Amino acid sequence: MRIGINLSQLNPRRIGGMENYARQMIAGLAAAGHQLWLFLPKLAWDTFEDIPARVCRVRLGDDKALLAAMERLQLEVWYCPLLWLEPRFCPLPTAVTIPDLQHEVFPEYFAPAVLAWRRDRMAVSARLASVVFTLSEHAKATLVNTFGIDPDKVAITPCDIGADFAPPEQELVARCRATHGDYLLYPANTWPHKDHQTLLLALAELVRTHPGLRLVLTGSADTHHAHVVGEIARLGLADRVDICGHVPVARLVALYASARALVFPSRFEGFGIPLVEAMHVGCPIVCADATSLPEVAGDAALLFRPGDASDLATQVRRVLDEPALAADLVRRGRRRRLRFRWAASARTASARLEAIIRPQGDTPAPKVTVVTPSYEQARFIRAAIDSVLGQDYPTVEYILVDGGSRDGTVDILREYGTRVSWTSSPDGGQADAVNRGIERARGDIIGWLNSDDRYEPGAIAQAVGYLVAHPETDAVYGDAHYMGADGADLGPYPTEAFDHDRLAETCFVCQPAVFVRRAALIAVGLLDTGLETCMDYDLWLKLSRRQAMVHLPVLMAHSRLYPGNKTLGMRAKVYREIICTVRRHRGYVPLAWYAGLWRWRSRGRPNLATQAAAAVHFAVGNWKHPRRVATDLPWLLGHLRGPGDPDGMGLPSEPAAREA
Numbered sequence: 260m261r262i263g264i265n266l267s268q269l270n271p272r273r274i275g276g277m278e279n280y281a282r283q284m285i286a287g288l289a290a291a292g293h294q295l296w297l298f299l300p301k302l303a304w305d306t307f308e309d310i311p312a313r314v315c316r317v318r319l320g321d322d323k324a325l326l327a328a329m330e331r332l333q334l335e336v337w338y339c340p341l342l343w344l345e346p347r348f349c350p351l352p353t354a355v356t357i358p359d360l361q362h363e364v365f366p367e368y369f370a371p372a373v374l375a376w377r378r379d380r381m382a383v384s385a386r387l388a389s390v391v392f393t394l395s396e397h398a399k400a401t402l403v404n405t406f407g408i409d410p411d412k413v414a415i416t417p418c419d420i421g422a423d424f425a426p427p428e429q430e431l432v433a434r435c436r437a438t439h440g441d442y443l444l445y446p447a448n449t450w451p452h453k454d455h456q457t458l459l460l461a462l463a464e465l466v467r468t469h470p471g472l473r474l475v476l477t478g479s480a481d482t483h484h485a486h487v488v489g490e491i492a493r494l495g496l497a498d499r500v501d502i503c504g505h506v507p508v509a510r511l512v513a514l515y516a517s518a519r520a521l522v523f524p525s526r527f528e529g530f531g532i533p534l535v536e537a538m539h540v541g542c543p544i545v546c547a548d549a550t551s552l553p554e555v556a557g558d559a560a561l562l563f564r565p566g567d568a569s570d571l572a573t574q575v576r577r578v579l580d581e582p583a584l585a586a587d588l589v590r591r592g593r594r595r596r597l598r599f600r601w602a603a604s605a606r607t608a609s610a611r612l613e614a615i616i617r618p619q620g621d622t623p624a625p626k627v628t629v630v631t632p633s634y635e636q637a638r639f640i641r642a643a644i645d646s647v648l649g650q651d652y653p654t655v656e657y658i659l660v661d662g663g664s665r666d667g668t669v670d671i672l673r674e675y676g677t678r679v680s681w682t683s684s685p686d687g688g689q690a691d692a693v694n695r696g697i698e699r700a701r702g703d704i705i706g707w708l709n710s711d712d713r714y715e716p717g718a719i720a721q722a723v724g725y726l727v728a729h730p731e732t733d734a735v736y737g738d739a740h741y742m743g744a745d746g747a748d749l750g751p752y753p754t755e756a757f758d759h760d761r762l763a764e765t766c767f768v769c770q771p772a773v774f775v776r777r778a779a780l781i782a783v784g785l786l787d788t789g790l791e792t793c794m795d796y797d798l799w800l801k802l803s804r805r806q807a808m809v810h811l812p813v814l815m816a817h818s819r820l821y822p823g824n825k826t827l828g829m830r831a832k833v834y835r836e837i838i839c840t841v842r843r844h845r846g847y848v849p850l851a852w853y854a855g856l857w858r859w860r861s862r863g864r865p866n867l868a869t870q871a872a873a874a875v876h877f878a879v880g881n882w883k884h885p886r887r888v889a890t891d892l893p894w895l896l897g898h899l900r901g902p903g904d905p906d907g908m909g910l911p912s913e914p915a916a917r918e919a
Contacts, residue, residue: 260335261293261296261332262296262335263336263337266298268341271303276418277341277358280358280394284416284608285297287605290602296328297315298317299316299319304318342384347384352615354388355385357384357385358529359394362374363378390414393529396554416607418599424512427516433517436517439501442517444542445523446476447478449479449480449486455524457565458474459474461522464572468576473501477504477514515536515540519579520575524571525546543588544561545563546560547565547566548565558591561574561577561578602756624727625726627705627774630705631660632693633661633662633709634661635666637666651717655719660682660693661681662688668683691786693707704726704776705780709770711821712819718737725811733775733805733808734806734809736754736808737754737815740814741818742819743820757803763841763844763848764849766796773799783798801844
């Protein structure tokens, strides 16, 4: 694509996280092979000197000059990554990033003229742009509800750490400890919504029980700075608070590394990048249960009621007084950080930009074949079939391979006439049934939907749209939700952006949400019929050795959980097969699989015997990697003693799974 990017609002080192967002999205789009023209103000010109050959700089002009440049450079799409669309009326398809609508939630924090200006600019931009990017589900919901725009028009492109956010320098870490002592960290400009006051009130309460505790504040002085300084003096905390202002990134990383906790009382965030920074460094998090923060933090933080200093003090005290809890938050953060990748956000942006410029109907739609294996699934099979036949994609071939059911399945299949191509006879199991369907398929793209799962409307069109726009891609997968036997929603499957190494640790790809080119399936040898429970995971590992799979952040499917299915009913065997499969593909089996197996065997209440068995199993299984075993074994023992059921299988919490 030939993309023009308007950076008129870029004021280097003055606009915080959105500057990093814009630069990272530019880098990601360039890495995807697109030709970019950056329309830059004078003050930002020199900050883009070290750029790839396919990225060009253009001097900003007025709207007339911009329109002339679009025509002269033969641009295909116009992208404004910094808050609003400019010019408003553009002859090209347009995209805009609106990170949040804080001014709609807290209008009192803005001068009347600024408030009116933001409302006008953002409302028009959201309605006129072909696609709107934002940073979180919370921000998306606010955009949709405030401006009444189509939810499908809004795509989520989350943030990650900056490219210069390197591991901490130990000398700097030691210096921070020597300078600040035992402290909490809050990196935030002094804006009203950052709510420094609640933090200071909590600190005044905490020092009664933790007399050596201090607070380090970083970030630029802004509109509320005088008030913050005044509150510090009023509360008698002048000797407890270090105001450091804007600090270099290397020092900020060191401050995270030596802090007892990141405290984040902000009342409003479109995303909350300090949370992800803390996860990368290994700093426990305590944050407000407000706006996007719980969405970003997940289970890697302690939450408190916004504006409640006493509740904040209580949660901080837990981190200070319970080392095991603090360590567990760090471990959870290190895992959760993998959900936020600039490369994934850039892929989402690339796909949506391609979608708004590609003419429809110029080439015939490729045929898609959906294969459903079935055996004794009469109570669920109608929902599966209807979800396929109800798709809005024009050329779908549906092949259903039944293993000789006697529960009424065949009578149901007959009702659909020629709309479903089906057979019913004994087979060699689920993998064999799927392979038979693929061998009969005439489609270029294959979907595999089990008879107890179902597609979301529009799933096939979403997947094919990306594969057509990216002929180099073999496989895509979308988001999915679990559902119970009655079809009730049990929550989201924890899908993640694709990462080759991460795939060995956990299955973040939900099988019914996957679409693969038939040629790629044939190239990797189809499904392994020797596997009974994890043939899908084995297939993802085989496909990923050939090429990375691509995550599309849209809901595509629902996977059913109930006591009779393999995921719950044969869970111990699932683990055993996965451990053998990962060893066959990767050599080393990550400890998460052993931890999950032995937690499941002990029903979440491991004793010394199960801990010892898990440790022996892990060590023996990875005897060729003694150094990794020595490093990971202590973590494994602690993980088994911890709460929850983090088994790598993408299941909801254990109680929910059992109720299903």
